[in-house]
Amino acid sequence: MSTLQTEGRRSSLTFRQKLSNFDFKASPYLYISPFFILFGLLGLFPLIYTVNVSLYEWDLLKGQGDFIGFENYLITLTDPLFWNATFNTFSIFLLSAVPQLIFATIIAALLDQAIRASTFWRMSILLPYIAAPVAVAVIFTQVFNQFGGPITGALELFGLDPIRWGYDVFPSHIAIASMVNWRWTGYNALILLAAMQAVPRDVYESAALDGAGRIRRFWSITIPMIRPTMIFVIITSTIGGLQIFTEPKLFDGQSNGGSNRQFQTIVLYLYEMAFPRRDFGRAAATAWILFLIIILIGLINYAISRAIASQDVRRVRAPKDAALDPNGARR
Numbered sequence: 001m002s003t004l005q006t007e008g009r010r011s012s013l014t015f016r017q018k019l020s021n022f023d024f025k026a027s028p029y030l031y032i033s034p035f036f037i038l039f040g041l042l043g044l045f046p047l048i049y050t051v052n053v054s055l056y057e058w059d060l061l062k063g064q065g066d067f068i069g070f071e072n073y074l075i076t077l078t079d080p081l082f083w084n085a086t087f088n089t090f091s092i093f094l095l096s097a098v099p100q101l102i103f104a105t106i107i108a109a110l111l112d113q114a115i116r117a118s119t120f121w122r123m124s125i126l127l128p129y130i131a132a133p134v135a136v137a138v139i140f141t142q143v144f145n146q147f148g149g150p151i152t153g154a155l156e157l158f159g160l161d162p163i164r165w166g167y168d169v170f171p172s173h174i175a176i177a178s179m180v181n182w183r184w185t186g187y188n189a190l191i192l193l194a195a196m197q198a199v200p201r202d203v204y205e206s207a208a209l210d211g212a213g214r215i216r217r218f219w220s221i222t223i224p225m226i227r228p229t230m231i232f233v234i235i236t237s238t239i240g241g242l243q244i245f246t247e248p249k250l251f252d253g254q255s256n257g258g259s260n261r262q263f264q265t266i267v268l269y270l271y272e273m274a275f276p277r278r279d280f281g282r283a284a285a286t287a288w289i290l291f292l293i294i295i296l297i298g299l300i301n302y303a304i305s306r307a308i309a310s311q312d313v314r315r316v317r318a319p320k321d322a323a324l325d326p327n328g329a330r331r
Contacts, residue, residue, distance in 0.1 A: 053284040060278035072285035082286070084261055085269040086293075088173065092248070092265065093241035095177035096184075100237060101230070104185050108192035109218060122193065125186030136183055137250030144175040166252060172263040179247045184240070188233050195229035196222060231305045235298060242294050243267055266290050 054072050057065030076082050111122055128136070143149055144165040152162040165175045199222060207217050223230075245267040248257055256272045257264020264272075266286065274283035 050284045050287055053280055054288055056281055058280040058284070060275070060280055065281075068281070072281045073289065076282060076285050076289060081261060081264075082266075082269060085257070085264045085266045088169075088257070088261075088263055089242055089244065089265040089267075091170075091173045092177050092180070092244060092263070093238070095173055096180040096244075097234075097237045097241050099177075100181050100185050100188060101233065103181070104188035104192055104233070105230075107185065107189040108196055109222065111189070111193050112196040122190065125189055127186070128183050129187040131183070133183070133246045134250060136179055137247065140175065140179045140182070141251060144178075166258070167260075167262065169262045172251070172258060176244075176247050176251055176263055179251070180241070180244065184237070188237065191233055192226060192229060195226035199225045227305070227308070231301065235301055238297050238301065239294055242290065242297065245271070266293075 053064075055069055056067055059065065107125060111118060111125075115121065143151060146152060146162050146165055146167070149165075151165075155162060163171050165171045203221055203225075204217055207221060212220065244265050248263050248265050248268055249271075251263065252258055256276070257268045267290070270283050270286040270290070273279050273286060
């Protein structure tokens with residue numbers, strides 16, 4: 001059909017037909033526009049505006065001061081308290097993310113089996129995630145109470161000294177990581193379970209007929225086939241772990257990370273800069289440094305996942321290449 005015929009056909013369309021075509025093309029964008037509008041107003045604009053705040057002396061009450069460039073970033077990066085908060089953040093993150101992924105995978109594998117009342121157990125593991133963070137903090141604060149908690153009582157039965165959960169660095173990190181693990185393990189387990197449910201069952205049956213046991217099937221079939229979902233869980237856990245605020249704040253509500261900042265995280269450091277010290281410029285600079293750290297860790301995760309995926313591709317291609325003779329014919 002020529003261009004003139006196409007233009008003539010378009011001009012002959014009625015108003016209702018034109019409106020119908022416009023609705024067909026524009027409706028998808030209108031349906032998704034509320035999310036992007038809200039994201040632009042509540043997410044993107046504050047993110048960009050934070051850059052502007054970080055370049056000024058900005059007091060909570062006085063407002064914008066003099067332009068100082070990247071001085072807030074330099075002061076933050078040379079502050080020993082910031083590096084202490086960075087160490088605490090990564091320590092709590094590793095103590096929570098690694099066990100969380102391991103236990104979530106094990107729980108998902110158990111729930112993927114043919115067990116009785118499977119729906120009940122799948123809903124039960126989500127209950128810790130539904131519980132209010134304040135309630136979780138109250139419970140775990142009592143559990144890890146140095147003077148009268150159940151763990152202290154159990155240690156006294158064996159003649160051991162009580163652990164200073166709220167005062168020493170490593171024990172406080174374990175206590176906070178336990179709160180995070182208890183709340184988020186079930187949530188991640190359900191995500192991994194959904195990926196396991198999508199694995200074709202005939203693959204397991206073929207492997208079983210070849211003599212592969214359950215552990216062998218788990219490592220050779222389940223883990224490789226749910227790897228994209230595991231990468232998603234790792235990345236989201238990384239973002240959440242590096243932004244941890246609620247658990248350490250509620251673990252000792254009278255301070256911003258302990259009396260000696262023994263469990264002060266980067267976000268708690270940011271909170272201290274913004275409100276008790278009223279230095280919004282330092283707080284904004286800290287927020288952007290944290291954002292860059294998260295981006296860097298995300299890129300590292302992406303590079304590692306691509307390296308693992310490329311190794312899997314080589315392993316799959318190797319038997320195929322071995323089955324061909326030099327002339328390209330199958331042996």
